[in-house]
Amino acid sequence: MVKKESVCIIGSGNWGSAVGKIIGENVLKYPDVFEEEVRQWVFEENYRGEKLTDVINRERENPKYLPGIKFPPNIRAVPNLVEATKSASVLVFVLPHQFVRGVCEEMKGHIAPNARAISLIKGLEILPEKVTLFSEEISRKLGINVASLSGANIADEVAKERFCETTIGCQNKEDGELFHMLFNTDYFKVNVIRDYVGVELCGALKNVVAVGAGISDGLGYGSNTKAAIIRLGLMEMRKFGQTFFGTVEDSTFFESCGVADLITTCSGGRNRKVAEAFVRTGKPIDVLEKELLNGQKLQGTLTAQEVYEFLSPRKMTHEFPLFTTVYRIIYEGAPVESIVRDITL
Amino acid sequence: MVKKESVCIIGSGNWGSAVGKIIGENVLKYPDVFEEEVRQWVFEENYRGEKLTDVINRERENPKYLPGIKFPPNIRAVPNLVEATKSASVLVFVLPHQFVRGVCEEMKGHIAPNARAISLIKGLEILPEKVTLFSEEISRKLGINVASLSGANIADEVAKERFCETTIGCQNKEDGELFHMLFNTDYFKVNVIRDYVGVELCGALKNVVAVGAGISDGLGYGSNTKAAIIRLGLMEMRKFGQTFFGTVEDSTFFESCGVADLITTCSGGRNRKVAEAFVRTGKPIDVLEKELLNGQKLQGTLTAQEVYEFLSPRKMTHEFPLFTTVYRIIYEGAPVESIVRDITL
Numbered sequence: 001m002v003k004k005e006s007v008c009i010i011g012s013g014n015w016g017s018a019v020g021k022i023i024g025e026n027v028l029k030y031p032d033v034f035e036e037e038v039r040q041w042v043f044e045e046n047y048r049g050e051k052l053t054d055v056i057n058r059e060r061e062n063p064k065y066l067p068g069i070k071f072p073p074n075i076r077a078v079p080n081l082v083e084a085t086k087s088a089s090v091l092v093f094v095l096p097h098q099f100v101r102g103v104c105e106e107m108k109g110h111i112a113p114n115a116r117a118i119s120l121i122k123g124l125e126i127l128p129e130k131v132t133l134f135s136e137e138i139s140r141k142l143g144i145n146v147a148s149l150s151g152a153n154i155a156d157e158v159a160k161e162r163f164c165e166t167t168i169g170c171q172n173k174e175d176g177e178l179f180h181m182l183f184n185t186d187y188f189k190v191n192v193i194r195d196y197v198g199v200e201l202c203g204a205l206k207n208v209v210a211v212g213a214g215i216s217d218g219l220g221y222g223s224n225t226k227a228a229i230i231r232l233g234l235m236e237m238r239k240f241g242q243t244f245f246g247t248v249e250d251s252t253f254f255e256s257c258g259v260a261d262l263i264t265t266c267s268g269g270r271n272r273k274v275a276e277a278f279v280r281t282g283k284p285i286d287v288l289e290k291e292l293l294n295g296q297k298l299q300g301t302l303t304a305q306e307v308y309e310f311l312s313p314r315k316m317t318h319e320f321p322l323f324t325t326v327y328r329i330i331y332e333g334a335p336v337e338s339i340v341r342d343i344t345l
Numbered sequence: 346m347v348k349k350e351s352v353c354i355i356g357s358g359n360w361g362s363a364v365g366k367i368i369g370e371n372v373l374k375y376p377d378v379f380e381e382e383v384r385q386w387v388f389e390e391n392y393r394g395e396k397l398t399d400v401i402n403r404e405r406e407n408p409k410y411l412p413g414i415k416f417p418p419n420i421r422a423v424p425n426l427v428e429a430t431k432s433a434s435v436l437v438f439v440l441p442h443q444f445v446r447g448v449c450e451e452m453k454g455h456i457a458p459n460a461r462a463i464s465l466i467k468g469l470e471i472l473p474e475k476v477t478l479f480s481e482e483i484s485r486k487l488g489i490n491v492a493s494l495s496g497a498n499i500a501d502e503v504a505k506e507r508f509c510e511t512t513i514g515c516q517n518k519e520d521g522e523l524f525h526m527l528f529n530t531d532y533f534k535v536n537v538i539r540d541y542v543g544v545e546l547c548g549a550l551k552n553v554v555a556v557g558a559g560i561s562d563g564l565g566y567g568s569n570t571k572a573a574i575i576r577l578g579l580m581e582m583r584k585f586g587q588t589f590f591g592t593v594e595d596s597t598f599f600e601s602c603g604v605a606d607l608i609t610t611c612s613g614g615r616n617r618k619v620a621e622a623f624v625r626t627g628k629p630i631d632v633l634e635k636e637l638l639n640g641q642k643l644q645g646t647l648t649a650q651e652v653y654e655f656l657s658p659r660k661m662t663h664e665f666p667l668f669t670t671v672y673r674i675i676y677e678g679a680p681v682e683s684i685v686r687d688i689t690l
Contacts, residue, residue: 152572163685164569165576189573189689223613224509227497227605231510250595254580259604260572267612268568290448340508343590344534 005178006035006112008088011095011105011120012042012056012077017066018159019094019120030181041084042077050255069159082110087186090182091117093138093146097125104141109140116175118147118168120268123299124204128313131244131337133200136250145172148177148196148201151256152264165189165282167257169196178268190257198252201241202261205323207300208307209233211264212326214272215339218279225340229322230266236320240307243316271300277318281334301330321345350523351380351457353433355448356400356440356465357387357422359567362411363504364439364465368527375526386429387685398422405579414504427455435527436462438483438491442470445479449486455486461520463492463513468644469549473650473658476589478545490517492524493541496601497609502531510534512602515542522544536600542599546586548666551607552645553652554578555616557671560684563624564615570685572665575611579604581665585652587662616645624681646675667690 003037006134007027009020027034047064054061060070079082085091085107096102100121117138120191125132147230151166158164166192168183172175176192184190193199212229234253242250252258266272274288277295285301308327311317315323322343328334334342350426351635352372353364363383372379390397392409401407401422405415423429425658430452440448445466462483470477480491496511503509511533513528515521529535538544552633557574579598597603611617626633630646653672655664662669667688673679679687 012648019529077509152576153571154567154569157567157569164575167629187685222502222507223428224497224499224502225507228510228601228607230600230608231497231605234604237625250455253553254575254576256576260576263575263608264568264572273361340532 003089004035005033005089006087007090007092007182008066008085009038009040009092010081010085010093011093012040012062012065013123014065015097015120015153015155016040016094017069017071018061018077018155019092020075020186021069021159021184021330022188023092026182026185028072028074033181035041035082036074039078040075041081042079043107043286044079052104053079062073066159067154073263075302076133081106085113085323086110089116091115091144092120092182093117093134094120097121097123097134098135099129101141102309104138108141108152111144115142116145116147116172117142118149118170118179119200120149122150124200125166126303126310128309131310133197135196135200138301145175146196147171148200150199150261152260153188153256154264157211157269161187163187163189165191165256165260167190167199167252167255169199169252169257171196191200193249193255195249196253198241198248198274199236199247199255201245201248201256202237202252202257204303205237205240205307206233206325207271207322209237210271210305210328211275211298211300212322212339212343213331214265214275215243215279215326217343218276218334219339221340224268229339229343230262232322234262236322237262237332240320240323269297275300275330278330285330300326305331319345325331348434349380350378352383352435352437353430353431353651354383354437354439355426356438357385357407357410358440359410360451360465360498361385361439362407362414362416363500364437364528365420366414366416367530367533368437369420370388371527371530373417373419375688378523378526383417383420384423384429384433385420386426387424387426396424398424398653402502410502411500426451430678431455432457434459434461435523436489437465437527438462438479439465441465442479443677444466445482445682446486449483451534454658460487461490461492461517462487462507463494464514464525464545465494467495467548468648469545471648471655473654476655478542480541480545490520490543492516493522493545494524494528494632495544495606497605497611498601499609500534504568506532508532508534510536510605512544512597512600513537514539514544514597514602537599538594538597540592540594540597543586544600544602545604546590546593547582547597547606549570549674550582550585550652551578553649553668553671554582554607555610555614556620556645556649556675557667557684557688558611558642558680559617559620560624560671560674563621564684566685569592571611574678574684574688575607577667578611579607582607585665585668588664616643619643620645620675623675630675645671652654664690
């Protein structure tokens with residue numbers, strides 16, 4: 001008999017909690033495939049005088065990051081990272097990207113030999129010299145295969161079991177089938193494709209497009225213009241992928257991680273909203289981050305800057321006119337109207 | 346010296362008027378290519394005691410269908426169809442689809458030997474036995490080449506020169522270049538592709554998807570769900586095209602006529618709005634058409650019915666679950682919640 005798969009979720013924020021509920025319910029559907037208990041590594045914090053892990057394990061709920069949503073009883077919150085992950089054959093990374101390196105350092109040398117992972121981490125590391133996917137970073141650090149998951153998945157709506165789709169990018173066919181079992185439900189429809197690079201790129205670059213859409217909203221330009229910005233943005237996301245990662249497929253942009261997530265991000269979402277306020281109020285982004293985001297950094301403007309600093313030494317900024325125009329409006333004082341004047345080749 | 350192109354616009358509604366302004370301005374930019382005067386066939390009506398053509402020619406404005414927007418002086422409204430079209434080498438069809446047959450009958454035998462046309466007509470003729478594109482219908486009746494134009498182009502926004510894109514599908518390269526000159530401006534960006542069939546299909550089938558999006562809005566399902574419906578709709582539009590018209594290209598759905606027009610139609614638009622009201626009020630569509638559309642027929646529900654009656658004898662309704670579910674909810678009393686339960690294969 002084949003050894004059952006043992007699952008550990010690394011992270012317990014808003015998205016990690018929503019995904020924890022799905023995974024906890026799904027392993028119970030396949031008792032021949034998965035061990036019943038799912039461990040979830042929770043960064044220990046004090047919650048109203050108690051340890052957060054104790055509250056989660058008692059209340060079957062994460063009152064800090066996903067209040068009002070009950071977990072199945074087979075989820076166990078664990079505050080020690082090595083204890084949570086060491087015997088797992090399936091590792092689900094769902095934590096803010098700034099913690100990835102440290103977490104991998106701590107796990108290194110303590111993971112099971114048959115382990116593989118899936119990354120739900122949002123974003124990319126874009127430096128002037130290179131672009132790094134977090135799935136590849138984890139893979140390099142831990143020496144294991146890493147798939148990626150991204151889609152039009154606002155966490156609160158997923159937690160309320162509102163219908164949506166998601167995309168898993170996974171090169172290994174058997175791992176892809178396993179991840180499908182782990183994530184797919186009636187209300188959370190998983191498509192597995194091979195192009196994990198495209199899946200991850202979409203999840204980061206969409207935020208730059210959403211800033212552009214927000215600028216257009218701030219100018220009151222209407223729905224033709226916004227649809228054009230979204231479409232041109234999708235084409236630049238595709239071009240960026242195909243220029244710097246030759247393996248990215250056209251079809252990936254038709255998946256939930258592509259067009260659907262872009263639509264969601266450009267209709268609601270903080271990037272769109274803050275960019276709209278940038279135009280309407282004339283305040284700089286760092287002031288708006290304090291006023292509207294409690295001082296948190298906006299992802300889309302940061303990514304626009306990183307993309308610009310990556311393209312610039314390569315003399316390729318003009319080949320990505322939307323990304324470049326968003327950067328110039330936000331950081332170089334270019335007129336906001338250039339969002340429609342300067343974005344076509 | 347080559348004879349100059351002579352342009353006639355057939356139709357003068359809201360979209361025809363917006364397009365008339367663009368064409369009138371563009372022919373003046375290329376005096377070596379186009380004759381200065383552009384004729385516009387206007388279905389003669391009484392407007393406040395005067396002939397509408399007289400009002401248009403005096404006021405340089407169509408106060409009935411596009412009030413507040415001035416035409417360039419080289420547009421001439423002509424009430425007689427044969428007089429307007431007989432010497433034209435470029436015919437622009439932009440009129441409601443129910444008038445296409447009659448207009449072509451009247452023009453037949455009276456058009457110039459070098460004439461070619463472009464169709465901006467919305468919709469398809471879908472009968473149980475076959476699907477007919479209006480571009481092909483015109484081509485057959487008049488024996489000339491016919492291209493098509495469609496995109497995320499709400500007429501009033503185009504008339505106000507708000508930035509957007511559009512797609513022209515044209516098989517003949519030289520005609521494509523001519524149409525680009527005729528339509529492209531700084532604020533109305535034209536992409537010319539070969540797949541005229543895909544361009545026209547998108548313009549009709551998007552309305553069925555918008556009904557689905559409106560049902561989801563009526564149920565309050567949020568943005569993940571709506572993005573999933575839009576994406577699944579885009580995939581069914583593609584599948585319909587590739588199943589019944591083998592020439593339709595994947596890339597067409599990335600153009601303005603595809604993803605961009607679908608986004609616009611599913612965010613604003615009467616199809617989305619009436620479908621939302623259908624869920625919220627429980628009133629049948631024909632009642633809502635009276636209340637919300639002054640008795641005009643809703644395009645998306647009609648197309649859903651025609652698509653169903655086309656798929657049904659072919660035993661293929663289950664291969665287009667979103668189109669089929671929209672039909673069943675609107676016409677067969679299926680539960681509105683099936684918009685998320687029954688739309689994936």
